[in-house]
Amino acid sequence: MHPHLKEILFTREEIEAKVRELAQEISADYKESYPLVVGILKGSVMFTTDLLKELLIDVELDFMDVSSYGNATQSSGEVRILKDLSTRADGRDILIVEDIVDSGNTLHYLKGLLLERGAKSVKIVSLLDKPEGRKIAIEADYVGFTVPDEFVVGYGIDYAERYRSLAYIGVFNQEFL
Ligand SMILES: O=P(O)(O)OC[C@H]1O[C@H](OP(=O)(O)OP(=O)(O)O)[C@H](O)[C@@H]1O
Ligand code: HPA
Numbered sequence: 386m387h388p389h390l391k392e393i394l395f396t397r398e399e400i401e402a403k404v405r406e407l408a409q410e411i412s413a414d415y416k417e418s419y420p421l422v423v424g425i426l427k428g429s430v431m432f433t434t435d436l437l438k439e440l441l442i443d444v445e446l447d448f449m450d451v452s453s454y455g456n457a458t459q460s461s462g463e464v465r466i467l468k469d470l471s472t473r474a475d476g477r478d479i480l481i482v483e484d485i486v487d488s489g490n491t492l493h494y495l496k497g498l499l500l501e502r503g504a505k506s507v508k509i510v511s512l513l514d515k516p517e518g519r520k521i522a523i524e525a526d527y528v529g530f531t532v533p534d535e536f537v538v539g540y541g542i543d544y545a546e547r548y549r550s551l552a553y554i555g556v557f558n559q560e561f562l
């Protein structure tokens with residue numbers, strides 16, 4: 386385990402199994418559609434690519450980059466678009482891929498924006514859900530794991546841009562803040 390972590394929550398193998406399970410459910414729900422999958426940079430990069438490989442349907446892939454944390458462990462509440470979609474959203478079935486729903490600010494903003502642009506439907510898959518972090522009402526349609534009210538890192542998820550490359554997910558030890 387990385388020395389800056391307090392504990393491991395989900396191993397590489399547990400994540401792999403969960404991603405496969407989520408992909409099967411999503412493939413069944415979208416079998417009549419050609420959804421636009423929107424990965425949210427940068428945290429969801431690993432999850433997005435692993436999920437795509439397990440899908441049994443064809444999808445279009447795009448990314449958005451939004452940021453509300455900077456180098457902090459608390460959401461600033463203000464969501465900034467750093468990179469927008471390259472594709473039109475209107476008329477599309479959109480599946481947003483997120484690594485974690487915490488305060489809910491990011492997804493609340495993104496879902497509203499895509500619906501405003503005329504998306505036919507917007508659903509969310511999030512690998513992690515931290516219900517105790519919620520500041521605004523929003524739920525993902527597909528959730529991998531529920532996590533405690535601690536700052537988690539690994540498998541794409543960072544603290545101050547570090548620890549994204551870990552293959553597992555664990556709790557950051559705030560002594561290293
Ligand atoms: O529910 P919220 O409180 O909005 O938190 C969730 C969002 O925060 C993190 O992104 P961040 O802004 O840190 O960008 P990053 O993915 O590039 O690290 C995470 O990847 C989610 O996108
Ligand atoms: O627990 C977290 N860890 C890393 N980034 C985050 N963004 C929101 N919540 C978290």
Ligand SMILES: [Mg+2]
Pocket residue numbers: 428454542543544
């Ligand atoms: Mg981050």
